[in-house]
Amino acid sequence: MSTLVKQRQSDSPVVVSTRQRILRKIWRDRFMYLLILPGALFFLIYRYVPMLGIVIAFQDFSPFLGFSGSEWVGLQHFRDIFSSAEIGRVLWNTISLSMLQILFAFPAPIILALLLNEMRSELFKRFIQSIVYLPHFLSWVVVVGIFTIFLRGDGIINDILKQVFGMNQSIGFLTNPDFFRPLIVLQVIWKEIGWGTIIFLAALAGVNPEIYEAASVDGANRWRRMWHITLPALRATIVIMLILRLGSVLDSGFEQIFLMLNSFNRDIGDVLDTYVYTKGVRQSDYSFATAVGLFKGVVGLVLVLGSNYIAKRMGEEGVY
Amino acid sequence: MRSQLLLWPRKWSIVAYEYIFSSHSFIRSLRVTVYITVLGTLVNLFFTTTMAYGLSRKIYGQKFIMLAILFTMLFSAGMIPTYLVVKETGLLDSIWSLILPAAIAPFNLIIVRQFFMSLPQELSESALIDGASDLVIFQRIVLPLSKPILAAFGLFYAVGHWNNYFAGILYLNDQTKWPIQVILRQIVVQSDAMNALGVINPEMLANQPPPETVQMAAILISTLPILIVYPFLQKHFAKGVMIGSIKG
Structure with a gap:
């Protein structure tokens, strides 16, 4: 245990400096990230959020009850499919x-x-x-x-x-x-x-x-x-x-x-x-x-x- | 009704066109489609070029973002979850539902990014030394150099919007917002020209042109814009497909 702690302590300055280096890089390229932002939001909202929405395949989803209110049915729909x-x-x-x-x-x-x-x-x-x-x-x-x-x-x-x-x-x-x-x-x-x-x-x-x-x-x-x-x-x-x-x-x-x-x-x-x-x-x-x-x-x-x-x-x- | 099949028209006439243009719903859907095509293409180009340029230089997290984009080409959540998200973001029954959920075609993004990467590095480097920010470089140097590729992808996106049929029936219940392809389907595929057009001009109703003539005229009118831009498209697409087949 103690060696591990020691190692971590001795590592930490390095960790901080790499993190700083990354932050500095990100700051240098801040406008590039700004340019990426609209597109990234598009992919997030219209491509990845729907992937979260896949959970309703394991529910008995009703729009009135929403994602959290709908009843979970497990693999029932897949059993029905097969x-x-x-x-x-x-x-x-x-x-x-x-x-x-x-x-x-x-x-x-x-x-x-x-x-x-x-x-x-x-x-x-x-x-x-x-x-x-x-x-x-x-x-x-x-x-x-x-x-x-x-x-x-x-x-x-x-x-x-x-x-x-x-x-x-x-x-x-x-x-x-x-x-x-x-x-x-x-x-x-x-x-x-x-x-x-x-x-x-x-x-x-x-x-x-x-x-x-x-x-x-x-x-x-x-x-x-x-x-x-x-x-x-x-x-x-x-x-x-x-x-x-x-x-x-x-x-x-x-x-x-x-x-x-x-x-x-x-x-x-x-x-x-x-x-x-x-x-x-x-x-x-x-x-x-x-x-x-x-x-x-x-x-x-x-x-x-x-x-x-x-x-x-x-x-x-x-x-x- | 029909007595004989003729290869040569018995009579030339433009009455079918007059009939169609006396229909409010046809004119309205043409106007909606022009609006969607222009606005949608601008949105496409803005989203595609900004993101492509942002990813064209080695920056922190670039690999991860590229992988995330590639993944969407391999796997999609499917129609229903996407539909629910479009609904939740309040786009249902708005023409934005035909624009925002299709803001970027990943394939186009990758090709545009490759084009940006192929531009000589010295240009942006010297501008950086002169104190220009990445935004200024993108706006003043990269975009003007990319006019041909912007024109090419603008045309491809525009044709996509003009021809899009399915998003219209999926997201729009309000008939006044239906794009031309939805109306055209009613007229031609469902053979319901008279109802779909809803002509009320009594003069036109008195001597209706034959339905086939109306249907063909409707097809021609709605295809004319494609025929007009086709020569310009042709100049670009062979090149575009070639660039696309090079692995990035």
């Missing part, structure tokens, strides 16, 4: 939609990037790029709106099917639940295919053109050059993008799905995010909705960190 058939269905909807996106919407920009890379006229390539990037900046309301106008019973697609192809009945693209998932994927492809090429085109910009020249001198045709030069140059980017995409399988584009949902497709279309909204905001079941949100957040965190870890292990540079 035993609820409804959650199982919503989770399945979320994951199967994500898998479809990875299968179809993920490769689309890669293919487009390969096509763009083969274009000879730089001017024409720029022109095409300008066109395919644009939908990324349209709102989901506009995209879903245009699809709705085209696809509904008296829309132009059904008109063409009837008048040109002689069908005698309209197809219920928007009311038949079988069309829900394909339409969601199609919309994502239409909106994001161009934007998605940017990162792949950037990877291709780093390829030395002499490699292509050498290959064509050796008699490699366009397909061979694409297969043996362009695709290997993209491999690293494709792998890391795919792994990172896998990290966000529980995110499924809230606005888009919310806009596409109607009473006909709710069974197949409800995903975790829309479910939380319906439960929490519409039905005011705050605690249960928060518990579902927390479940999604925690699984999402594990998936993102896990996919990053794998990306790093594979020799790619992770994002975090």
Whole structure:
């Protein structure tokens, strides 16, 4: 004991002086802290205080009783989540939609990037790029709106099917639940295919053109050059993008799905995010909705960190 | 009603636009959205640049703050707790609910910070020797040098505000404050143009344009601002995405 006390006593002047040094540093940089303050308050109030609010997932929260007055129920909501058939269905909807996106919407920009890379006229390539990037900046309301106008019973697609192809009945693209998932994927492809090429085109910009020249001198045709030069140059980017995409399988584009949902497709279309909204905001079941949100957040965190870890292990540079 | 599908319009007319602009709710929501976009973008730029500059030099606690910011990109409390905080801070049914809870996009903050860090150190050092404070350096030296990047992120934030739909239905019950995307959804997705627009001008009601025409016109009007800024956006975004992919 006594040695410990002695040691502490002998340490204390040093401690004071480091503290002083830190204080002096802080004082020197006081304006930097002043600049940080507004942003720090934003993160504190709108990002970290809500994390404290997660406690209501373990309560039977009522806005009238408040955080302190509401009854604690422990893990009851989580037991409900794992035993609820409804959650199982919503989770399945979320994951199967994500898998479809990875299968179809993920490769689309890669293919487009390969096509763009083969274009000879730089001017024409720029022109095409300008066109395919644009939908990324349209709102989901506009995209879903245009699809709705085209696809509904008296829309132009059904008109063409009837008048040109002689069908005698309209197809219920928007009311038949079988069309829900394909339409969601199609919309994502239409909106994001161009934007998605940017990162792949950037990877291709780093390829030395002499490699292509050498290959064509050796008699490699366009397909061979694409297969043996362009695709290997993209491999690293494709792998890391795919792994990172896998990290966000529980995110499924809230606005888009919310806009596409109607009473006909709710069974197949409800995903975790829309479910939380319906439960929490519409039905005011705050605690249960928060518990579902927390479940999604925690699984999402594990998936993102896990996919990053794998990306790093594979020799790619992770994002975090 | 419809007899035949035609590829070429039978008649050119702007009556749908006249119809829409005779609707008070449409004009009002356009005005609200312009207001939110301008005010929101200014708030975004202020919060983002000040914090990014404050974190651009080695100061005590900088690492901790950066980690705290990164963490919010990985994990969020979720919709309901955020909703409750917005409610508790008194923003419900105020257009500030579309601005303050989205004051900083962490991704943008990180890129702007990287840009500030890439500026030559000598500039601020010589100003420090001349007796300028960090605030003066930020205001007089750093911000003027950052005009291109401010323009780029201003545009990105602005497009985000203009296109935002969900925050509107989450936080605003008061119809008079609904932004354009909420009205547009009523008109186009719910096919409820006549109700959403609430045109009362009897002259307009007497010869209503076909609903498809009104819907398409509404889409065009609300997308026009995006189309106008698109060429400027395009100049910046390829660069922005590239900077973002460099690890900080």
